[in-house]
Amino acid sequence: MSRIFAFRRSENPADRIVPPSGFTARLTSFTAAAMAFLAVFALALSLASGKLAARWSEALAQTATIRVSAPAAQMETQVAKVLEILKQTPGVASARALSLDEQKKLLEPWFGPDLPIDALPMPRLIDLRETAQGFDAEGLKNRLEASVPGAVFDDHSAWRKPLVAAAQRLRTLGLVAILLIAGATAAMITLAANAALAANRPVIRTLRLIGARDTFIARAFVRRFTLRALAGALIGTAAGMGAVALLPAANEAGGFLTGLGFTGIGWLLPLTIPPLAAIVAFLATRTAAFATLKGLT
Amino acid sequence: MIEFQQVAYSYGGGELLTEITLRLPPGSFHFLTGPSGAGKSTFLKLCYGELHPTAGRVTVDEADLRKLSRDGVALIRQRVGVVHQDCQFLDHLPLAENVALPLTVTGRPVSESDLGDLLAWVGLKPLSDHLPPQLSGGERQRAALARAIIMAPDVILADEPTGNLDWEMSLRLLTLLIELNKMGKTILIATHDMNLIRNAKSQVAARVLRIRDRRVQLAGSDL
Ligand SMILES: Nc1ncnc2c1ncn2[C@@H]1O[C@H](COP(=O)(O)OP(=O)(O)OP(=O)(O)O)[C@@H](O)[C@H]1O
Numbered sequence A: 001m002s003r004i005f006a007f008r009r010s011e012n013p014a015d016r017i018v019p020p021s022g023f024t025a026r027l028t029s030f031t032a033a034a035m036a037f038l039a040v041f042a043l044a045l046s047l048a049s050g051k052l053a054a055r056w057s058e059a060l061a062q063t064a065t066i067r068v069s070a071p072a073a074q075m076e077t078q079v080a081k082v083l084e085i086l087k088q089t090p091g092v093a094s095a096r097a098l099s100l101d102e103q104k105k106l107l108e109p110w111f112g113p114d115l116p117i118d119a120l121p122m123p124r125l126i127d128l129r130e131t132a133q134g135f136d137a138e139g140l141k142n143r144l145e146a147s148v149p150g151a152v153f154d155d156h157s158a159w160r161k162p163l164v165a166a167a168q169r170l171r172t173l174g175l176v177a178i179l180l181i182a183g184a185t186a187a188m189i190t191l192a193a194n195a196a197l198a199a200n201r202p203v204i205r206t207l208r209l210i211g212a213r214d215t216f217i218a219r220a221f222v223r224r225f226t227l228r229a230l231a232g233a234l235i236g237t238a239a240g241m242g243a244v245a246l247l248p249a250a251n252e253a254g255g256f257l258t259g260l261g262f263t264g265i266g267w268l269l270p271l272t273i274p275p276l277a278a279i280v281a282f283l284a285t286r287t288a289a290f291a292t293l294k295g296l297t
Numbered sequence B: 001m002i003e004f005q006q007v008a009y010s011y012g013g014g015e016l017l018t019e020i021t022l023r024l025p026p027g028s029f030h031f032l033t034g035p036s037g038a039g040k041s042t043f044l045k046l047c048y049g050e051l052h053p054t055a056g057r058v059t060v061d062e063a064d065l066r067k068l069s070r071d072g073v074a075l076i077r078q079r080v081g082v083v084h085q086d087c088q089f090l091d092h093l094p095l096a097e098n099v100a101l102p103l104t105v106t107g108r109p110v111s112e113s114d115l116g117d118l119l120a121w122v123g124l125k126p127l128s129d130h131l132p133p134q135l136s137g138g139e140r141q142r143a144a145l146a147r148a149i150i151m152a153p154d155v156i157l158a159d160e161p162t163g164n165l166d167w168e169m170s171l172r173l174l175t176l177l178i179e180l181n182k183m184g185k186t187i188l189i190a191t192h193d194m195n196l197i198r199n200a201k202s203q204v205a206a207r208v209l210r211i212r213d214r215r216v217q218l219a220g221s222d223l
């Protein structure tokens, strides 16, 4: 007898006043686990697309190409003219005409190594880098048009912008997905807590009549659902992180897919999911419990 | 201790109780009697704030029950032990834990020996480990009384506490309540049992409140 009492006292008394509920408890944990699993992927998606957007803008931001087409005899002077203009353009850090060999290398993947490049009317490419401040692309375009009609300014931002925008949109969608998951978790836990509160209405009424304070009664439910959500979310997060870690490593050609995952301290980010799930469960259950208690004198 | 001022109560139809003005002074011993359905249980529920009057006010130690916060009402209930007519327990907890529940929910330590003595006194010691649904009606009433007094409350309200008890047990229970009264507790017992009232009157200065014509009146010595 005394041993039973000693054991009981070591438990939190608020936990015992609500009868155990095996099946619904497991459902709550399961849902929390599933939501956490999904949240890990949404997080991975946001991080990956965010990284992708940053990588694309960075890699392409400060370069541009000028293509010079001219009859073979005038080519060198035209190129020199363009380089002279670029030298005088503020915001251009460096400009360099690609050598024929370099151009040949660029074309190799498409035409093979035996391309008789000298015999073809090839435009020459000028590679330029801008300074951090950047330059006035419109002005440069106009000036080139006026003095070197065969030169075409090719600003990478034209095709870079939609790609970066797409990646940024993808990141936003990932964040929206995380918010939706949090909201769905709150809704689910509110439903489960309300069901538990309704089922235990006689218990709550009795406790209230013998002088239990609202916080004490609420705590019994809040503790239970918070711990269940936390346990479920821990399992779900672990499973999600494991799944991300085990994603087959795609090669460079995978492009976007290679980025899906966490790197370095990025791995700490999904670890915030279980505590967040617990906080969501805490708030949802507390709100539901106090709403129920308000209806009892 | 408990005071009614021009209190009326209605469940929604006509007024069940009306124009009640009375005072239960500290240390007093009252019986509440009246026909079934007259409103005895309703009156007791008004005393500890399970129901709020539809007119007038009920105060416990000068505190208006309607104006108290929810925690304030909980504190009042910790000082007012109630034996309900339909004693409700937590059916998943054994009897001993149910009796100790008022201590548990207020974070007070449970003294095993005190709890054992109390259970022995109401004759339930051998049933300590039984669950409430396994108890008889009389056993439930005794358990409810034990639960009502475990906090050593200032006031004890008992609604038909002897309804399911044999005469000997009823007397034992009455003796306990009289002893508690002698220790200064305020006692109010709703009952039909005139023999019980007569027996009590021979031992203690008990007064009788009678519900008649929707009013609660102090009965004379015409029992
Ligand atoms: N929750 C309720 N809603 C509506 N009417 C109620 C409610 N509770 C009680 N009543 C009615 O109020 C009247 C008084 O009920 P109450 O329980 O106070 O009577 P009582 O004097 O305790 O009777 P008894 O001696 O049978 O226990 C009864 O007619 C009952 O039907």
Ligand SMILES: [Mg+2]
Binding pocket: B040, B041, B042, B085, B159
């Ligand atoms: Mg009654």
